[in-house]
Amino acid sequence: MKRSQINAHILEAMKTFEQSSVKLPPFAYWKPEDWESKGPEIDEIRDNNLGWDVTDFGTGDFENFGLLLFTIRNGNYHHPNKYPKTYAEKIMIVKENQVTPYHFHRNKREDIINRGGGNLVLELYWSNDDLQLLDKSFSVSIDGVKKDCQPGEKVILKPGESICLVPYLCHKFYGEDGKGTVIVGEVSSVNDDNEDNFFIDVPRFPSIDEDEDPVYLLCTDY
Secondary structure: OEHHHHHHHHHHHHHHHHHOOOOOOHHHHOOHHHHHOOOHHHHHHHHOOOEEEEEOOOOOOOOOEOEEEEEEEOOOOOOOOOOOOOEEEEEEEEOEOOEEEEEEOOOOOEEEEEEEEOOEEEEEEEEOOOOOEEOOOEEEEEOOEEEEEOOOEEEEEOOOOEEEEOOOEEEEEEEOOOOOOEEEEEEEEOOOOOOOOEEOOOOOOOOOEOOOOOOOOEOOOO
16 A cells, blocks of 8 residues: 555544544554654553554555554553453444455454444354355354354444454455445454454555655554
């Protein structure tokens, strides 16, 4: 992705969150020079990858295959004594037909929540360590109600609805066509994108073409 694209998407997201009365923590608005003035007092932010995250999954086509998210809080599997939180929280913006491709987690359990806007579509499969989508039925919990699912089943979350995704439940998601942009929340156990995020066909993070200076840093920039 070009840095200019990332800058534009973050500025657009700030407006969307503000219009939706979603308030972000102060470090969301720190400029690069603000980060340079900070010391070890913000290690929790740096070490746990809190903050802005914009990816096109290496496709070069953010509008169709992309995700913008902000990690608000997170723990750390590798340093549980220093960072004892056992949970994480994110807020995301998912546009109509903008796909986050199939992926799963071996350890993380997460609730995906439609916080408002359009409808969120999830397509679900059981998976294994070989990154295969299995022809196997399974069940999920949607707001505390058990739902039996077939391989590849679509689940549509309307505003206010949520689904619990357990380890090895492979999922892709996107905003339903014609329903508008979705603000999506995630509440989960500790998030580790480097060691516990397995995408079937694409990389998690894009390479970045530094065609201009960053306006706000990504969590991978610290």
